[in-house]
Amino acid sequence: MILEAVILxxxxxxxxxxxxxxxxxxxxxxxxxxxxxxxxxxxMEVADQYLLLVQWETLEDHTQGFRxxxxxxxxxxxxxxxxxxxxVVEHYERIL
Amino acid sequence: MILEAVILxxxxxxxxxxxxxxxxxxxxxxxxxxxxxxxxxxxMEVADQYLLLVQWETLEDHTQGFRxxxxxxxxxxxxxxxxxxxxVVEHYERIL
Numbered sequence: 028m029i030l031e032a033v034i035l036x037x038x039x040x041x042x043x044x045x046x047x048x049x050x051x052x053x054x055x056x057x058x059x060x061x062x063x064x065x066x067x068x069x070x071m072e073v074a075d076q077y078l079l080l081v082q083w084e085t086l087e088d089h090t091q092g093f094r095x096x097x098x099x100x101x102x103x104x105x106x107x108x109x110x111x112x113x114x115v116v117e118h119y120e121r122i123l
Numbered sequence: 124m125i126l127e128a129v130i131l132x133x134x135x136x137x138x139x140x141x142x143x144x145x146x147x148x149x150x151x152x153x154x155x156x157x158x159x160x161x162x163x164x165x166x167m168e169v170a171d172q173y174l175l176l177v178q179w180e181t182l183e184d185h186t187q188g189f190r191x192x193x194x195x196x197x198x199x200x201x202x203x204x205x206x207x208x209x210x211v212v213e214h215y216e217r218i219l
Contacts, residue, residue, distance in 0.1 A: 030164055032174055046218055053219065068126055068215035071182065078128055078215050086167065119164035119174050122142055123149065 028063065030119040031081040031089050038111045042075050045109040052105045055098050056081070061088025086118055124159065126215040127177040127185050134207045138171050141205040148201045151194050152177065157184025182214055 037045045049067055056062060063082035070076035083089045093099055107113070133141045145163055152158060159178035166172035179185045189195055203209070 029167070030174075032164070050219060065219070067218045068128070069218050071125070071214040071216060073213065076213075077218070078126075078213075117169065117172075117174075118167040120167060122163045122165050122173070123146060123161070 028121070029083055029086050029089075030121065031079070031083060031116060032119055033079040033114045033116050035077040035079055035110055035114050036112065037075040037077065037109050039075060041109055042069075045077075045106075048105050048109070052102055055102050055105075056093065059088070059093045059096065059098060061085055061092055089118070124217070125179055125182050125185075126217065127175070127179060127212060128215055129175040129210045129212050131173040131175055131206060131210050132208065133171040133173065133205050135171055137205055138165075141173075141202075144201050144205070148198055151198050151201075152189065155184070155189045155192065155194060157181055157188055185214070 046067075046069075053065060056065060061084040063084060065082075066078075066080040068078040068080065070078065081089070083093075142163075142165075149161060152161060157180040159180060161178075162174075162176040164174040164176065166174065177185070179189075
């Protein structure tokens with residue numbers, strides 16, 4: 028099991044719209060092979076900043092399965108225009 | 124419930140020592156009022172980078188309760204010398 032972690036910076040003034048669209052987009056990702064869980068967390072100190080946490084069974088379920096799928100094109104179209112700058116995506120393995 | 128999230132950069136070559144000391148230090152934080160859960164996650168792409176996630180009942184349980192406690196001084200002494208640079212600590216509220 029691995030954790031995808033991404034800090035998202037949303038264009039100023041678009042956070043409410045982003046949250047609404049994100050909720051609509053969840054079924055796209057949650058139907059993918061290897062998907063386990065998703066969390067969207069809103070930063071208390073920095074306006075328009077979020078932490079996205081997605082658990083996948085394997086790294087490849089995210090980097091190849093999801094990113095190589097038609098569903099990812101739909102996810103991109105719905106969400107990527109909210110991000111400024113485009114985020115760095117990292118993957119983590121739990122130590123404890 | 125709030126999430127403390129911190130990206131930790133460990134001095135080169137000290138990650139194994141950091142992990143060992145971190146495991147010893149967990150009971151210090153897990154005994155504090157308002158503590159719910161802790162995760163230490165190791166980055167797969169960036170050497171010596173970790174993601175620390177701590178769930179607290181309230182923001183103040185972390186920022187005032189823990190940081191104002193004698194236990195925090197012990198936590199600092201054990202762990203802070205591993206960090207370079209000193210990390211930015213942020214707090215998040217779950218949206219979904």
